Amino acid sequence: MNLLFRGLVVWLALSSAACVSLSETQRNRAASIAVAARSRIVDCSAANACAQPSPLHELSDRAYTESSPQTPRHYALILDRGRDALLARINLIRSARSRIDVQTYIFDKDDSARLVLDELLAASRRGVKVRLLIDQLSAIPDLGILAALSGSHMNFEIRIYNPSFRKAKLNYFDYAGSVLCCFRRFNQRMHTKLILIDEAVGITGGRNYQDDYYDWDAEYNFRDRDVLVAGPASREMATNFEAFWNARRSIPVERLNDVGRMLLKEGVPAMPADAFLRPDRVAALSAEAGDEQLVRDRLAQAAMPVGVVKYVADLPQKHRRERPADAAPAAPELETLIAGAQSEVLLQTPYLVMSEPAQDLFRALHQRESAPQVIVSTNSLAATDNAVVYSMSFKYKRRYLREFGFRIYEYKPFPEDAPVDYAALMPEGPPLAMEGEESFRGPSGSIGPSSGSARTGETTRRLQRTESRPSFLSSGAATSPLPLKRAGVRIGLHAKSMVIDNRIGVIGTHNFDPRSENYNTEAAVVIEDAAFAQALAASIRRDTSPENSWVIAPRAKPPVLSGLDYSMGKVSEALPLFDLWPWRYATSYEFKPGPDCPAPVPANDPAFHRCYEAVGDFPEVNVGPKWLYTRLLTAFGAGLVPIL
Known part of the structure; x- marks a missing residue:
């Protein structure tokens, strides 16, 4: 402009x-x-209203x-x-x-x-x-x-x-x-x-x-x-x-x-x-x-008895130029918890875009002699409400996997075992898919029409759903879920939670991203209680199950020029612009159970490529101009990271 x-x-x-x-x-x-x-006029005169x-x-x-x-x-x-x-x-x-x-x-x-x-x-x-x-x-x-x-x-x-x-x-x-x-x-x-x-x-x-x-x-x-x-x-x-x-x-x-x-x-x-x-x-x-x-x-x-509960919340003084040292405790408190992890960090965030301090933290964590495992549950491009943010996550997948040691699970747009009352999503009777489209069948049967156009009479306006709005990318494709290959009421991850070593549970508003760290005021509840933490961990792990998420893992190495491909991808990723190298280090995988693959295995298991099938960089997305849009954002959007 x-x-x-x-x-x-x-x-x-x-x-x-x-x-x-x-x-x-x-x-x-x-x-x-x-x-x-x-x-x-007050309708009640009782002391308890x-x-x-x-x-x-x-x-x-x-x-x-x-x-x-x-x-x-x-x-x-x-x-x-x-x-x-x-x-x-x-x-x-x-x-x-x-x-x-x-x-x-x-x-x-x-x-x-x-x-x-x-x-x-x-x-x-x-x-x-x-x-x-x-x-x-x-x-x-x-x-x-x-x-x-x-x-x-x-x-x-x-x-x-x-x-x-x-x-x-x-x-x-x-x-x-x-x-x-x-x-x-x-x-x-x-x-x-x-x-x-x-x-x-x-x-x-x-x-x-x-x-x-x-x-x-x-x-x-x-x-x-x-x-x-x-x-x-x-x-x-x-x-x-x-x-x-x-x-x-x-x-x-x-x-x-x-x-x-x-x-x-x-x-x-x-x-x-x-x-x-x-x-x-x-x-x-x-x-x-x-x-x-x-x-x-x-x-x-179902409420659980627990002891100490901390409400860690930023103050409005976070928005002053000369803010007090205690005005923004949310990010430092959460970073301290992560730094103290001994065995595992289980992290759930809808937007996997990290600030420089957060990257330094996870890099140092991975370099420790007994590095804790970091498991991340986040959105796929098909599920996210914000393609701009996802494009930045896509750009840095090699870094997340290689340098930070993340195990990444990306949420599917049509999870089969989500904590959702599928039947209640739509009015009476399962609606038909639009002509030429499949309808999605979850555990309760067909649950919706095309995600590209709402059922007549059900949605009266286009909602601007994403929470990271303040930019010129805050309208149109940037704030609309991308069109998919099949119909259904789509579900996108929005939970912001963390479990440390199965003993500390965190639920709040913090997206673990630069916007949460630098611009937004955030809040989180921190509970150090093993039973609560394990219940929260079970909830997050359910979201990472094969029914609900794809696994992000390195591609099988090509027989020739694998070193050149990796090096060119790494160089391209480091550039602030022109990240257009077409072959990415990692992609999405779907678990394929069978006699030799009775249960999911991690990406570093020798059996991984036998038990998982590559399903592409953007599974379920109706690729075309939108794919180009995402790739261009990946190439030219690095400067947006501080506000995403």
Whole structure:
């Protein structure tokens, strides 16, 4: 992009922002309109705000009763299934007695998000203080809803984090101008995700508030993971949330230029009526959330008693130029855990792109005399929601395998044994594949139409799913899953977890990438407990099984010129540009069981090439122009690594 065009975009964005910017007097007027409209009617006079009994909330009561200052007690529950993660949230919101704090990167207005929003509003009306903090880039994409929320109830507050041009909703010129004029600040996002009930029980992990995080999308869903923690560590969560809520970049929604202008012009609008795409599914989950025995049997009984729990979370001061030393503890804390590994690091991340410090760490780990094994679960190109990031991972596979000693497993777009209710992904009856395409058959039969076009009536808009958005590569092919060779409801890995030596478990928001390290604020729960760590490890290993992942391994050596091929590939990889060497060091393999291959073996086993079949660099992807796109990104995108 030439300088003249860049300058024009910035000028248009700044001019547009100046035209719609409100004065401080106008902002005060807009805020007073919102405050005056807020209902002061409280539906419940009970001391506990008529909280619904909840076996999940009871876990915190038990934890505090069993704890002492010297020996804290917690209960921890791994939330692998999307439906369970949503069920837990709704049940806990209804159980709140005094306060609910929600912090998230994405908050949509689809079925799952609207269900949560309705429950938060209902909680506020029965006397619970509700605070909702959303990063600007993915805040509720409807000014009418935001304006309605600003004046909904005296117990409900909503703020937007780091709003460019002090707006809730950006147009193209706002977005482009922010990238060009204020790149670093615009990239500094609040990626922390937390829902905290009564400062007693909290949930954090990879999930945002959008249907594809709860297995409710008809086209693409994330295989994700949260952890529910009940006990004293929730106080650390409350302290961290308070820091974000009071940060200078957290702006009350009624004081934003676009929402404020609407308030000044129209007053506080009525909340739009629910328009659920699948009202039957919403009603069913709502009913389940009120079934105390069901919640106990399905969720609470699976919670594990553990001792010390650490909530390691960045502070908003991470985004200051002169930040305090303790403002960004997430990355250093996780790196310390990895450096201390003795036998194994089990790492799960959707985006395998590493910063220079992380590369140095894993290189040093591999060079130790008794190097721990590093097993990595990540996305394939067919499964990922971000082809740009995958292209960088693809570029450095030789380095990951040779220099770091990684054993890499890439998630399939149609895993056969995922923690997903396959039958619930689609409406009544299995839809037919599009003409000329196969339908995917998982354990529950056919589960979907072409991933290239959603079922009619099921998806009303194209979602921008990727979380690494702030760049000019944040639209079009860069943020859309690539077309596949067969039909189906695709699943992409989004979980961010780690297990060290089968004794320390970590679940959080950190992607173990440069963006998490340098730009985003992140959070993670660290639990040093063998039983918890082993349960988490079993969950990750399930994702690496042959039913769910391909193995990345070196190709069988060609009979001639293998040394030249390796050397040229290594040189090409090291170049910042022109990485176009066509033969790659490694590729994807599929396990082929048989009499001589009864069980999977590692890539360094002599039987590997007998038991595994090479399936290509980009299995399942409908190669063509998109393949060229990925290869060009591999060749020319090395400079993007620091922000990916």
